[in-house]
Amino acid sequence: MKLNDYKEEIYKCSGCGQCQGVCPVYEALKKECAVSRGKFKLLNAILNNDAKYSKKVLEYMDLCLHCNKCSLFCPSGINAQKIIETAQFDMLKNGIKNQKKLFPARILANKKLMKFAKIFIDIIRNFKILEMINLFNCPNNKLSRYFLKIKVKPQAEKKPSAKTIKALYFKGCINNYVNPSNQNAIKNILQNTPAEIIEADFNCCGLPLKSAGDFECFKEIARENIKTALEKDFDYLIFDCASCKSTFLSYAEYIDGKEKEKAEELTPKIISIYELLDIINYKPALKCDKIAVHYPCHADIKEKSAIKKLLSDCNIVETEDTCCGAAGSFLFDNNKISKEISSKKAESIIRSDANCVVTTCPSCILGLKQGLIKQKSDIEVCQLIELLN
Amino acid sequence: MIKTTDKQENKITKAFEKILGKENILTSKEDRIMYATDSTAVSTDLYLPDYVLMPQTTQQISEIMKIAYKYAIPVTTRGAGTNMAGACVPFKGGIVICTNKMNNILDFDIQNQTIKVQTGVIVGDMQAFVEKNGLFYPPDPSNLKVSTIGGSLAMSSSGSRTFKYGGTKDYVLDLTVVLSTGEIIKTGSNTIKNATGYNLTQLFVGSEGTLGIITEATFRLIPKPENTNLLLAYFKTVDNAANAINSIILNKIVPSVLDIMDEITMKTIEKYAPAGLLTDNAATLFIEVDGDENAIEKQIQQIKSICRDFNSTEIQIASTEEEKTKLWAARRSSFGAVAKLRPNVLSEDMVVPRSKMPMMIERTYEIAEKYNLNISIVGHAGDGNFHPHIAFDLRDKEETQRVNKAIKELFLQAINFGGKISGEHGIGSVKAKYLKYSVDTFALKYMKQIKNLFDAKGIMNPNKVFDYEIE
Numbered sequence: 001m002k003l004n005d006y007k008e009e010i011y012k013c014s015g016c017g018q019c020q021g022v023c024p025v026y027e028a029l030k031k032e033c034a035v036s037r038g039k040f041k042l043l044n045a046i047l048n049n050d051a052k053y054s055k056k057v058l059e060y061m062d063l064c065l066h067c068n069k070c071s072l073f074c075p076s077g078i079n080a081q082k083i084i085e086t087a088q089f090d091m092l093k094n095g096i097k098n099q100k101k102l103f104p105a106r107i108l109a110n111k112k113l114m115k116f117a118k119i120f121i122d123i124i125r126n127f128k129i130l131e132m133i134n135l136f137n138c139p140n141n142k143l144s145r146y147f148l149k150i151k152v153k154p155q156a157e158k159k160p161s162a163k164t165i166k167a168l169y170f171k172g173c174i175n176n177y178v179n180p181s182n183q184n185a186i187k188n189i190l191q192n193t194p195a196e197i198i199e200a201d202f203n204c205c206g207l208p209l210k211s212a213g214d215f216e217c218f219k220e221i222a223r224e225n226i227k228t229a230l231e232k233d234f235d236y237l238i239f240d241c242a243s244c245k246s247t248f249l250s251y252a253e254y255i256d257g258k259e260k261e262k263a264e265e266l267t268p269k270i271i272s273i274y275e276l277l278d279i280i281n282y283k284p285a286l287k288c289d290k291i292a293v294h295y296p297c298h299a300d301i302k303e304k305s306a307i308k309k310l311l312s313d314c315n316i317v318e319t320e321d322t323c324c325g326a327a328g329s330f331l332f333d334n335n336k337i338s339k340e341i342s343s344k345k346a347e348s349i350i351r352s353d354a355n356c357v358v359t360t361c362p363s364c365i366l367g368l369k370q371g372l373i374k375q376k377s378d379i380e381v382c383q384l385i386e387l388l389n
Numbered sequence: 390m391i392k393t394t395d396k397q398e399n400k401i402t403k404a405f406e407k408i409l410g411k412e413n414i415l416t417s418k419e420d421r422i423m424y425a426t427d428s429t430a431v432s433t434d435l436y437l438p439d440y441v442l443m444p445q446t447t448q449q450i451s452e453i454m455k456i457a458y459k460y461a462i463p464v465t466t467r468g469a470g471t472n473m474a475g476a477c478v479p480f481k482g483g484i485v486i487c488t489n490k491m492n493n494i495l496d497f498d499i500q501n502q503t504i505k506v507q508t509g510v511i512v513g514d515m516q517a518f519v520e521k522n523g524l525f526y527p528p529d530p531s532n533l534k535v536s537t538i539g540g541s542l543a544m545s546s547s548g549s550r551t552f553k554y555g556g557t558k559d560y561v562l563d564l565t566v567v568l569s570t571g572e573i574i575k576t577g578s579n580t581i582k583n584a585t586g587y588n589l590t591q592l593f594v595g596s597e598g599t600l601g602i603i604t605e606a607t608f609r610l611i612p613k614p615e616n617t618n619l620l621l622a623y624f625k626t627v628d629n630a631a632n633a634i635n636s637i638i639l640n641k642i643v644p645s646v647l648d649i650m651d652e653i654t655m656k657t658i659e660k661y662a663p664a665g666l667l668t669d670n671a672a673t674l675f676i677e678v679d680g681d682e683n684a685i686e687k688q689i690q691q692i693k694s695i696c697r698d699f700n701s702t703e704i705q706i707a708s709t710e711e712e713k714t715k716l717w718a719a720r721r722s723s724f725g726a727v728a729k730l731r732p733n734v735l736s737e738d739m740v741v742p743r744s745k746m747p748m749m750i751e752r753t754y755e756i757a758e759k760y761n762l763n764i765s766i767v768g769h770a771g772d773g774n775f776h777p778h779i780a781f782d783l784r785d786k787e788e789t790q791r792v793n794k795a796i797k798e799l800f801l802q803a804i805n806f807g808g809k810i811s812g813e814h815g816i817g818s819v820k821a822k823y824l825k826y827s828v829d830t831f832a833l834k835y836m837k838q839i840k841n842l843f844d845a846k847g848i849m850n851p852n853k854v855f856d857y858e859i860e
Contacts, residue, residue: 014724017532050435051418056417077661
């Protein structure tokens with residue numbers, strides 16, 4: 001995979017500039033480097049030898065939330081995500097890299113190291129070190145309190161319902177290392193349903209690597225995760241994070257040969273927990289007044305419609321369908337821009353007069369909280385799955 | 390590139406930094422590449438600016454212009470960079486002034502129904518803002534979700550609703566303009582009427598940044614129509630559609646939109662963004678009516694019966710808000726859909742007397758066939774304004790030559806029919822060499838004198854409007 005493969009597609013950008021209307025980063029920055037048109041012009045110049053790869057080029061490629069809004073909207077139908085990632089990959093091969101983004105991505109994908117790290121995380125949880133930190137009045141404590149607070153609840157031994165559906169559960173890094181509340185909620189909800197949860201020793205989904213353009217490591221992880229999944233016997237592979245799910249769905253595009261076939265074999269089984277709840281006809285006893293729903297950028301139509309069904313008895317208030325601003329490591333790498341995007345989202349939530357905002361992506365929770373904190377609002381943010389619990 | 394010494398350049402950069410702060414000046418090659426083009430397929434060559442500046446106030450622009458004037462640095466002003474005439478390409482390098490950060494609404498006077506904005510405000514945003522308050526700003530260029538008020542004014546743009554409501558020029562009351570010397574002038578007044586002195590406001594509308602930089606503008610607004618509805622009428626021949634248009638107008642019906650789309654456009658839209666359009670008709674009329682419920686119903690019935698009289702094969706009426714939104718999205722995606730066919734698209738913009746529309750469309754097809762080109766047509770039929778979309782590959786020199794020949798023939802044909810080479814996109818750089826065919830010789834002489842009067846050093850958006858050799 002190299003940028004030159006996309007030469008025609010990049011050239012096809014007519015420069016209509018409609019992407020300015022949907023790009024959250026452009027909204028905050030007002031500069032061409034934010035938006036896909038600007039990026040394509042730059043990459044086109046590089047392909048024509050009018051410019052060279054540089055730190056600056058990488059910096060501009062990294063100015064992307066990977067929210068995919070511009071690709072979905074692009075009148076010329078150009079897949080911006082793939083082109084940006086491929087440019088990053090090209091640069092990585094040429095030794096131009098952003099360690100701030102790459103290093104954490106590689107650590108997350110290092111299973112042995114992360115197992116070791118988990119021991120520390122558990123210590124922090126068990127000894128309530130976080131509360132001690134709070135004593136020092138850490139300025140960011142509202143956000144940090146979300147991390148590391150909740151312990152994994154042991155699963156109940158008894159199995160009240162007969163299990164007919166086997167659901168292999170991909171936990172993802174947030175459940176594993178940050179906040180296992182989703183995991184607890186899912187296990188609890190599925191207890192009285194025909195669905196049985198199976199666990200496996202998955203690696204990170206690889207999205208942080210993919211969005212840093214580290215295709216070599218990403219492919220390795222993809223192969224490993226496919227192998228881990230196919231060793232189990234299951235009907236569905238379920239996700240509580242839309243980004244992890246969309247990354248699994250993209251595996252087949254990145255690997256070749258027999259492994260590609262395996263990835264394609266896996267594809268139809270990949271669903272979100274909400275789709276599973278729909279399949280097993282789960283009827284929640286959920287009645288909420290004035291809730292706002294934030295759909296993660298990576299949630300697909302199927303997931304969205306399943307979510308809508310689950311919330312059909314609730315009074316949903318309208319908010320702008322914009323990005324929460326977190327987008328994984330973007331929150332840390334470009335915090336100023338990220339905050340501005342989050343804050344804009346929060347404004348629209350506050351305007352809607354919602355009592356609480358629900359979402360289905362752990363990373364979005366951070367973005368939403370970040371924005372609401374900045375706007376000094378105490379509207380609650382929660383995971384839909386916890387709400388259902 | 391600017392012809393200055395290193396020492397001078399240092400001095401200039403420092404001065405800009407003092408005016409704007411470092412974060413609002415872009416000088417890296419990477420950045421300059423991104424501001425070298427707009428949305429027009431002008432050339433495969435790159436014309437890089439030396440500086441991209443992002444001011445936030447009129448005063449800052451004035452300070453910038455004083456420096457540019459002193460050192461005779463070319464200045465190209467840019468809003469969203471979405472014009473269709475190559476008007477933002479900095480052919481001579483120099484400064485690109487970007488107005489995106491000048492996006493404040495300065496004053497909204499609900500009693501007098503006027504609004505004053507900085508010119509970096511996005512057209513769609515201003516529209517939504519006034520509509521929330523029950524008022525209406527009708528001009529609707531199809532890229533209104535991203536394009537700026539400044540761009541709208543500079544290019545004298547309009548849109549589908551022009552037929553009933555007029556274009557940008559019909560709503561502007563007053564402008565604040567920074568001239569090439571850095572002087573700041575106000576051209577009009579906040580009042581709805583004004584017959585005081587020369588109408589400089591209209592002189593700057595459509596001046597494409599060649600006379601000065603419009604930094605603030607005041608518009609009059611009108612009450613928002615209560616409701617709208619959409620109707621699509623399909624015809625087997627362009628003539629039938631044209632006759633239906635004439636009959637609608639002769640019957641004193643004034644739809645807010647009276648657009649026409651040809652078979653290729655409908656097929657292309659439906660192929661890439663299915664919206665339930667029928668695709669086997671030579672012409673489709675896209676008609677929007679507005680008013681109260683009764684007025685809408687009456688107009689719809691009248692239009693329906695007229696279209697039937699002229700053998701319309703099928704009539705679709707939007708019944709829900711979603712359907713309306715979907716059909717509008719389809720209509721506005723016509724340029725985008727054609728962009729999928731080939732790597733580049735040129736959207737031309739001739740205007741002819743309404744009665745000549747069917748003949749002009751016929752001639753366009755003949756020219757397309759003669760030069761073996763992919764041309765589809767969308768038009769504001771009520772205004773006689775139509776856009777042949779030419780899909781081609783700029784890198785193919787032979788094909789580009791054919792495109793240029795076809796465009797020249799199209800222009801001459803439009804002029805022959807008593808029309809003009811631009812209705813709402815402006816002249817920019819791509820049509821500059823044809824201006825002499827479309828403007829009275831003596832008028833052209835005075836236009837050039839006006840240009841010299843305002844821009845003695847020739848630094849304001851060089852190589853636009855008039856025919857210059859590109860260096």
